[in-house]
Amino acid sequence: MIEPTAQVSDELLSRLADVSNATVLSALRQRGYHRVFMDGVKSIAPGRRLCARAVTLRSLPVRPDLAERIATGAHGDGFNETPRWQAVDSVGPGYALVTDAMRLSNVSTGGDVVYSRILTRNGAGLVTDGAVRDGAAVAAYGFPVYAGGTTSIVGEDHILPYEVNGPIQCGGVLVWPGDIVMGDDDGVVVLPSQLAEEILPWAIEHDEMEEAVLDHTRRTGESPSPYYPFNEETRRLWERWKADRA
Helix, strand or coil: CCCCCCCCHHHHHHHHHCCCCCHHHHHHHHHCCCCCCCCCCCCCEEEECEEEEEEEEEEEEEEHHHHHHHHCCCCCHHHHHHHHHHHHHHHCCCEEEEEECCCCCCCCCCCCCHHHHHHHHCCCCCCCCEEEEHHHHHHCCCEEEECCCEEECCCHHHHEEEEEECCCCCEEECCCCCCCEECCCCCEEECCCHHHHHHHHHHHHHHHHHHHHHHHHHHHCCCCCCCCCCCCCHHHHHHHHHHHHC
């Protein structure tokens, strides 16, 4: 089993889970990161929040000779040593499986049997730009699931799981092992792990400012326009809001 390296602490991960995806996107955009929102990857279990480190699995176009070698165990130890099983066996608390399926959104990356392993490993969730077989059954496991869709098409005819915990693309976004994948009902954002601690204070402040503006305008009926985009008046409103809450 390949164990990923924890580049973000559990404590920091827990605090990031309370920050909105839209805010993280804004923070990354300010730093020049514009390709961090996955295209075509949506929740098939709406209402669940994902904030976890990435265990990555890269797929290649299928080729019969290589598929046979991998299916018989690249190390001579049988099916359980294939990259897909290495990947799901590497998922645990605080980690999500992120599978590059080359954006083939109607091709299965696994179904209820394979992804039941995420449940028994207490993994945080699943992200793929491919499809999930047995989608209703996988969603019923209770963890967040983000995919290009659901399907009955067998993946082995189209894609070859090849490498675990190397850099991949997923939904057109570069994902490095240990990066933070953040999912909500709008989709999935990838937060480079080395930026997590840096953006957290700004993100918390930004979300609080938005909450202060919404609270004020809903109570008073005032337009948000004097406060949005954020400015000095917004900051004064936020300071009053914090003082009132204290």
